[in-house]
Amino acid sequence: MTADLAIDVRGLVKRFGDKTAVDGVDIQMPRGAVWGFLGPNGSGKTTTIRMICGLLKPTEGEGSCLGYDIAREAGRIKKQTGYMTQRFSFWSDMTIRENLEFVARLYQLDPVGRIVDATLESLGLTQRQRQLAGALSGGWKQRLALAAVTMHNPKLLLLDEPTAGVDPQARRDFWDEIHRLSTEGMTVLVSTHYMDEAERCDRIVYLANGKKVVEGRVPAIIERSNLVTFKGEGEGVRQLAGRLKGKPGVEHVAYFGSALHVSGTDRDKIEQSVLAARSDDVEWREVRASLEDAFIALMAGAGADTRVHA
Amino acid sequence: MTGARASLSRIWAVFMKELVQMRRDRLTFGMMFGIPIVQLILFGFAINTDPRNLPTAVHLEEQTPIVRTILSGLEVSGYYDIVMETPDPRETADLLARGEVAFVVSIPAGFTERLIRGDRPQILIEADASDPAAASNAIARAEAIISSALRLDLRGPLENLAARRQPFEVVVHAKYNPEGITQYNIVPGLLGVILTMTLVMITGMAMTREVERGTMENLLAMPARPLEVMAGKIAPYVLIGGIQTVVILTAARFLFDVPFVGALWMLLLGVAVFVLANLALGFTFSTIAQSQMQAMQLTFFFFLPSLLLSGFMFPFRGMPGWAQAIGETLPLTHFLRIVRGVMLKGADFTQLLTSLLAMSTFTLVVIGIVMARYRRTLD
Numbered sequence: 001m002t003a004d005l006a007i008d009v010r011g012l013v014k015r016f017g018d019k020t021a022v023d024g025v026d027i028q029m030p031r032g033a034v035w036g037f038l039g040p041n042g043s044g045k046t047t048t049i050r051m052i053c054g055l056l057k058p059t060e061g062e063g064s065c066l067g068y069d070i071a072r073e074a075g076r077i078k079k080q081t082g083y084m085t086q087r088f089s090f091w092s093d094m095t096i097r098e099n100l101e102f103v104a105r106l107y108q109l110d111p112v113g114r115i116v117d118a119t120l121e122s123l124g125l126t127q128r129q130r131q132l133a134g135a136l137s138g139g140w141k142q143r144l145a146l147a148a149v150t151m152h153n154p155k156l157l158l159l160d161e162p163t164a165g166v167d168p169q170a171r172r173d174f175w176d177e178i179h180r181l182s183t184e185g186m187t188v189l190v191s192t193h194y195m196d197e198a199e200r201c202d203r204i205v206y207l208a209n210g211k212k213v214v215e216g217r218v219p220a221i222i223e224r225s226n227l228v229t230f231k232g233e234g235e236g237v238r239q240l241a242g243r244l245k246g247k248p249g250v251e252h253v254a255y256f257g258s259a260l261h262v263s264g265t266d267r268d269k270i271e272q273s274v275l276a277a278r279s280d281d282v283e284w285r286e287v288r289a290s291l292e293d294a295f296i297a298l299m300a301g302a303g304a305d306t307r308v309h310a
Numbered sequence: 311m312t313g314a315r316a317s318l319s320r321i322w323a324v325f326m327k328e329l330v331q332m333r334r335d336r337l338t339f340g341m342m343f344g345i346p347i348v349q350l351i352l353f354g355f356a357i358n359t360d361p362r363n364l365p366t367a368v369h370l371e372e373q374t375p376i377v378r379t380i381l382s383g384l385e386v387s388g389y390y391d392i393v394m395e396t397p398d399p400r401e402t403a404d405l406l407a408r409g410e411v412a413f414v415v416s417i418p419a420g421f422t423e424r425l426i427r428g429d430r431p432q433i434l435i436e437a438d439a440s441d442p443a444a445a446s447n448a449i450a451r452a453e454a455i456i457s458s459a460l461r462l463d464l465r466g467p468l469e470n471l472a473a474r475r476q477p478f479e480v481v482v483h484a485k486y487n488p489e490g491i492t493q494y495n496i497v498p499g500l501l502g503v504i505l506t507m508t509l510v511m512i513t514g515m516a517m518t519r520e521v522e523r524g525t526m527e528n529l530l531a532m533p534a535r536p537l538e539v540m541a542g543k544i545a546p547y548v549l550i551g552g553i554q555t556v557v558i559l560t561a562a563r564f565l566f567d568v569p570f571v572g573a574l575w576m577l578l579l580g581v582a583v584f585v586l587a588n589l590a591l592g593f594t595f596s597t598i599a600q601s602q603m604q605a606m607q608l609t610f611f612f613f614l615p616s617l618l619l620s621g622f623m624f625p626f627r628g629m630p631g632w633a634q635a636i637g638e639t640l641p642l643t644h645f646l647r648i649v650r651g652v653m654l655k656g657a658d659f660t661q662l663l664t665s666l667l668a669m670s671t672f673t674l675v676v677i678g679i680v681m682a683r684y685r686r687t688l689d
């Protein structure tokens with residue numbers, strides 16, 4: 001257990017009945033970093049985060065968060081952690097200001113009024129502070145939630161899919177804010193399933209079926225996947241996916257917008273399969289595999305998407 | 311680090327939050343005041359009719375001017391309608407049993423003489439109390455009616471009698487309903503019933519609402535301890551309970567003329583313990599229930615036996631042993647004893663101690679359960 005690790009957990013397992021949601025996850029995350037926590041729905045991201053901040057008791061495994069034991073010292077962890085839940089979980093029947101005041105009082109911030117004023121000001125919500133939180137749009141809800149969980153200057157921020165369902169501009173703003181907080185010294189763990197967001201993280205951890213599949217920097221992960229990817233564009237591309245699936249060397253086929261990505265680890269075989277499927281209205285070229293290609297490959301390797309809940 | 315102050319400020323935070331939400335929730339807020347008022351009016355007025363001209367038989371063992379004054383006083387009051395005179399004392403029981411009369415007033419031989427001697431002779435009123443509401447006003451007023459009638463006769467040499475405390479004694483035998491549940495019993499009893507119903511139900515939903523709306527996870531992720539959350543959430547409802555008490559007591563006094571012979575502080579002490587017992591129970595329900603609907607069902611599961619076995623509906627001593635045993639565990643049973651004891655009988659503190667202890671024990675046990683059950687975690 002090292003003091004400069006914000007999160008240090010080993011062998012975390014969480015079972016619900018006979019379902020294993022998290023299956024032996026290790027995370028050693030240094031202070032000050034921004035880490036991305038990726039994985040398909042149902043892969044155990046939320047459950048892992050809940051165990052880290054003491055909201056769920058691990059079935060097996062142990063660890064510490066900010067130097068406190070996650071099983072026994074949840075109270076201390078809560079004081080120094082800001083946890084933004086996946087679903088908006090502030091009180092919709094209270095105004096923006098009332099929500100912030102409640103949080104400020106619970107953390108015993110002093111003086112409540114001034115701190116809330118400042119928070120509202122920096123959010124740009126001073127004018128709307130008397131609106132019910134439930135009436136805010138998705139993007140504003142996220143900003144309110146982020147402001148609320150950072151008001152007490154936590155050492156660690158746990159953000160569970162903070163940008164799900166938020167428009168692109170708001171997402172960019174949100175990430176700027178995350179990086180600003182990180183430069184102020186907060187350690188940030190963000191779960192997400194947007195690939196472009198993963199690239200903004202210092203390091204990512206990828207979960208599938210409750211297991212850690214891969215961990216590292218984005219370019220390294222792509223490189224380690226050893227993928228060869230061909231990208232097809234043009235009129236006829238819509239019909240091609242079905243024909244290419246299962247051909248020699250083709251490990252997976254996926255559309256990215258209007259383009260088709262065909263990837264595999266065996267260059268010769270995949271090249272031949274693509275050539276065989278060639279047609280006049282589709283233009284093929286080899287591209288650098290994206291993180292998403294790498295993940296699709298990883299997921300295919302780790303088994304099916306086990307999404308069960310929303 | 312002053313732990314107690316930190317704790318208080320977190321309780322305060324939860325308290326303020328609950329107040330804000332309570333104010334926003336118009337329906338629940340309305341219910342908290344609507345229920346007492348509607349129930350009071352329904353139960354109170356429906357049951358508390360003030361029937362007059364109740365058929366009365368008299369059994370007179372002497373005929374004197376004083377006796378005639380008493381009889382005419384009873385008639386003039388409007389409550390007693392003397393329909394027959396029976397010479398046979400054994401017939402009185404029959405008359406009541408058959409329901410031919412609601413009262414039998416008996417004046418014994420030598421009444422007048424002993425009255426003048428200052429011996430405080432007795433007048434016996436046997437009442438059919440099976441419909442207690444019907445009989446109660448007439449009974450309660452009997453003494454006042456008779457003494458004001460006599461005031462005209464007790465003059466001159468007898469004046470010193472009138473000045474005395476009460477020159478006679480009215481003995482009431484309420485038949486068929488030994489506890490004599492009267493409208494006086496019902497309105498104070500309603501205080502207990504209304505507090506049980508609203509407080510258990512509303513606190514029962516306090517936690518389940520957080521779970522249902524997904525805000526529980528947020529609450530748990532912040533540094534409030536279970537006892538603090540509970541205290542903060544319960545405190546606003548203590549206020550509500552207090553307001554309901556004031557409303558009901560005021561109505562009891564001015565709308566229903568219920569007497570209040572005991573000490574107010576004893577009643578308030580009883581109310582305080584009782585309110586806590588109900589809130590703790592409601593809070594327990596809210597940690598058990600998965601949804602607000604279930605919390606509601608649990609409330610009724612508790613409310614019905616309370617209503618039936620506490621002595622509110624049926625005379626407690628008339629119930630079989632097992633039912634009494636269940637009744638003894640219910641806070642409402644003990645609260646009814648306190649309320650009736652204080653308001654109607656002027657009971658002193660030692661007489662209420664058992665009931666207070668019983669309610670306190672209940673409260674402590676329930677708080678113990680809720681502390682053990684309250685989830686610090688989501689699983």
Ligand SMILES: Nc1ncnc2c1ncn2[C@@H]1O[C@H](COP(=O)(O)OP(=O)(O)O)[C@@H](O)[C@H]1O
Pocket residue numbers: 016019020021022039040041042043044045046047048306307308309
């Ligand atoms: N409280 C729970 N009870 C039962 N199963 C659960 C519970 N919470 C999560 N799960 C299951 O555990 C798995 C992992 O869920 P979760 O951690 O929410 O995944 P993610 O956040 O990556 O989408 C899912 O299959 C989910 O259905």
Ligand SMILES: [Mg+2]
Pocket residue numbers: 042045046047086160161
């Ligand atoms: Mg999740």
